[in-house]
Amino acid sequence: MRIAIAGANGRMGRMLIEAVLGAHDLTLAVALDHAGSPAIGRDAGEPIGRTTGVLITDQLDALAGADVLIDFTRPEGTLEHITACVRHNVKLVIGTTGFDASGKAAIKAASQHIGIVFAPNMSVGVNVTFKLLEVAARILQETYDVEVFEAHHKLKVDAPSGTALGMGEAIARTWGKELDDIAVFDRHGVTGEREAGKIGFSVVRGGDIVGEHTAYFCGPGERIEITHRSASRVNYAAGSLRAARFLGEHSNGQFDMQDVLGLK
Structure with missing residues (x-):
């Protein structure tokens, strides 16, 4: 080829x-x-x-x-x-x-x-992570608050990363929702209490970070974190x-x- x-x-x-x-x-x-x-x-x-x-x-x-x-x-x-x-x-x-x-x-x-x-990410490991997120979202449903965190190098020009959005889309799709309808990208000032069923995103840009992504499922008395880190x-x-x-x-x-x- x-x-x-x-x-x-x-x-x-x-x-x-x-x-x-x-x-x-x-x-x-x-x-x-x-x-x-x-x-x-x-x-x-x-x-x-x-x-x-x-x-x-x-x-x-x-x-x-x-x-x-x-x-x-x-x-x-x-x-x-x-x-x-x-x-x-x-x-x-x-x-x-x-x-x-x-x-x-x-x-x-x-x-x-x-x-x-x-695809938002070509890594085999990241795509396995997407599948794990679907499983977690299906079992935990919207009773758990979901936050997506990502970090990349300082030269990356878009935010959140395509992979972070892909993580959110995998969860939203499992819930039968459109990500655009439940995503929260901006928190500043007095925001009020967190609304149930939303997916929050946060971003770090700095240095030469290749890529780090974590989805947090935060529930009563426990927190589940599904993370993928790229070293290369x-x-x-x-x-x-x-x-x-x-x-x-x-x-x-x-x-x-x-x-x-x-x-x-």
């Missing part, structure tokens, strides 16, 4: 390139970066001390040489990539977060033509490759990592 990597000169892009080079069944075919990047024209493996023969480019028509694009960039960049993927019939693994409703609608529309795995981005890369392989069996349609891992 021929793999293209978007954001090839970024931290996640480099990790993905290294993972693809280490996979016996995948080939690095295309490396993309934004126009004006100092990496344009350089070998994609240079930052990790490898020679790949694949030069980083900002030309999206290069995607014609790939089967699957893996994209962990920004929403505006990913939306441009989606158009090019549909044009060249290239499947897509989207790890980008921060899409608004129109962006999500564009992904859904594109999935009528190409296979897309779109390697788990995101490994999950992304599993998603790419999954798309080998799907010509079109929108999927998430729960589909990839058979957790539904």
Whole structure:
């Protein structure tokens, strides 16, 4: 399978390139970066001390040489990539977060033509955590107060993280609710007592934290905490490759990592 990597000169892009080079069944075919990047024209493996023969480019028509694009960039960049993927019939693994409703609608529309795995987090462990949250939410119901905490590095531009929102969505869905109707993102001043059935979110940004997420189920006399901590981005890369392989069996349609891992 021929793999293209978007954001090839970024931290996640480099990790993905290294993972693809280490996979016996995948080939690095295309490396993309934004126009004006100092990496344009350089070998994609240079930052990790490898020679790949694949030069980083900002030309999206290069995607014609790939089967699957893996994209962990920004929403505006990913939306441009989606158009090019549909044009060249290239499947897509989207790890980008921060899409608004129109962006999500564009992904859904594109999935009528190409296979897309779109998930708030590509980590296998995080997706197992989502499943555990569904079990806890089903058993504890709304008699327990739920709070979601997340921490990331200081360069992350969206908040709460896509993973934190995914945790909230897993719980809300189990309760038969829409997250938008029960989420609380802002607490300041005299807020009054906590309203039952709501899900609160809190965020830390600082240093080089890769990612930490905890869901608290707070009940009478006890508290249950379900936590996932990332020590490295390697788990995101490994999950992304599993998603790419999954798309080998799907010509079109929108999927998430729960589909990839058979957790539904």
